[in-house]
Amino acid sequence: MERYLKVPFQPEELKTMKAGDFVYITGTIYTARDAAHKRMEETLQRGEELPFPIDGSVIYYLGPSPAREGQVIGSAGPTTSGRMDKYTPRLLDLGLKGMIGKGKRSAEVRDAMIRNGAVYFAAIGGAGALLSKCITASEIIAYEDLGTEAIRKLTVKDLPVIVVMDPEGNCLYK
Amino acid sequence: MRTIQTNNITETIKEMCIEANYFLTEDMKHRLDASYQTETDPLGRQILSKLQENLEIAAKDLIPICQDTGMTVVFMEIGQDVHFEGGDLNEAIQEGVRRGYREGYLRKSVVSDPIIRENSGDNTPAVIHYDIVPGDRVKITVAPKGFGSESMSRIFMLKPADGIEGVKNAILTAVRDAGPNACPPMVIGVGIGGTFEKAALLSKKALTRDTSVPAEKSWAKELEEEMLAAINELMIGPAGLGGNTTAFAVNVETYATHIAGLPVAVNICCHVNRHSTRTI
Incomplete structure (x- = not known):
């Protein structure tokens, strides 16, 4: 099924998402990968606020290539999600509702997704040039020293993704 | 001098x-175009067409x-x-x-x-x-x-008695475990023989060989063909979402080895198998 969704997702929309759905996402999402997740975890351990409102948010596991002059962002495809598994259940419990990446997730992530009604999407790995065309604004909002791994606030329009794991825990990967 | x-x-x-980083070699583009014709899964075909489009955008707009x-x-x-x-x-x-x-x-x-x-x-x-x-x-x-696929690469120190069947099993194990993480359709570089590090180096070198050129030794050429067919039968498919295009090619390189060993390295590359060669 093909569908167009806006972030933040509505609770009833989340419930009806099924593994295998082809979804076009529009709205504000945040990038974070390995190093940013580690910092966010440390931030939470210190009892401090995360650099963006996590409740209802969508994270794109992305470290883009640099933008040329006149470009919003460089190549912008997903990285392997499994490396973030260690940090993800806690973020899900804090209200993270969507993740965009590629590859398999752990049983702990799946359990936390079911518990919190979240969805995991795959973007097409290695299609970074194509995907960059769906990003209409990009701004570094935290951890600038991490370079490509900094947290970016992205505005996306019709970003093509596929539901790999739905809120019931059904998984498209074999 | x-x-x-x-x-x-x-x-x-x-x-x-x-x-x-902006242009793939012709053999890789041909593999992608050919697989679009033979892919049986509708979602798989859709993804392959997006990958074709991605290559066009990369070259036209100079985006990696x-x-x-x-x-x-x-x-x-x-x-x-x-x-x-x-x-x-x-x-x-x-x-x-x-x-x-x-x-x-x-x-x-x-x-x-x-x-x-x-x-x-x-x-x-x-x-x-x-x-x-x-x-x-x-x-x-x-x-x-790229490290999505590099991280899924493996080395197996087999026994001589494991023979060619052991080699096949090693390759399929690595590819199966890599699954969607390695951004299929993949290219599989296989190094057989040598020592621990020589096998790994051979497997990396294998990835830089034109995928339309088969291995020189007849058993290695047959292994390449058989493994490509077997890998595609795993139905991991483009982006790991199902389909009969799991790999574009298997390139095998070999070297002499020790009487006591059979090293096999499997270096996995995603569909963006990048290499450029020049001679000065």
Whole structure:
């Protein structure tokens, strides 16, 4: 099924998402990968606020290539999600509702997704040039020293993704 | 004796880093186009068409094919009659990578230390392999390697009694475990024989071989064909979402080995199998 969704997702929309759905996402999402997740975890351990409102948010596991002059962002495809598994259940419990990446997730992530009604999407790995065309604004909002791994606030329009794991825990990967 | 200036090496490496990250070799494009015709899964076909579109956008708008522009692997085949002038050759190569990644708007993906993990800021150091060969030429291959697939690569120290069946099993195990993480359709580089590190090096080199050129030895050529068919029967498919295009090619390289061993290295590459070769 093909569908167009806006972030933040509505609770009833989340419930009806099924593994295998082809979804076009529009709205504000945040990038974070390995190093940013580690910092966010440390931030939470210190009892401090995360650099963006996590409740209802969508994270794109992305470290883009640099933008040329006149470009919003460089190549912008997903990285392997499994490396973030260690940090993800806690973020899900804090209200993270969507993740965009590629590859398999752990049983702990799946359990936390079911518990919190979240969805995991795959973007097409290695299609970074194509995907960059769906990003209409990009701004570094935290951890600038991490370079490509900094947290970016992205505005996306019709970003093509596929539901790999739905809120019931059904998984498209074999 | 032929003299080559090291600044010539720097400039060449710079250009090759950029070229490899924006344009795939013709054989890889042909594999992608051909697989679009043979893919049976509708979603698989849709993904393959997006990958074709991605290559067009990358070339037209000068956006790297993939944001992971890799850790840079450089193979240097240096003719023994070549003399380098103008400074440290190793540093000349690193400077070429540095400039290529800066001027080419390529991502800096290298941390200087595997545990401390601070980004080096310029994608150096590259991993450089030197070979001394007859003649007075220098053949350079630059192969930026993404780590989604690199991280799924494996080495197996088999026993001689495991034989060719053990090799097949090792390849299928690595590919099955890699699944969607390695951004299929993949290219599989296999190194068989040598020592622990030689097998790994062969498997990396195998990825830089034109995928339309089969292995020289007849058993290795047959292994390539049989494994490609078996891998595609796993139905992992484009992006790991199902379909009969799981790999574009299997390239096998071999070497002599010890009476007690059968090393097999499986270096997995995603569909963005980047390499550029020039001879100076």
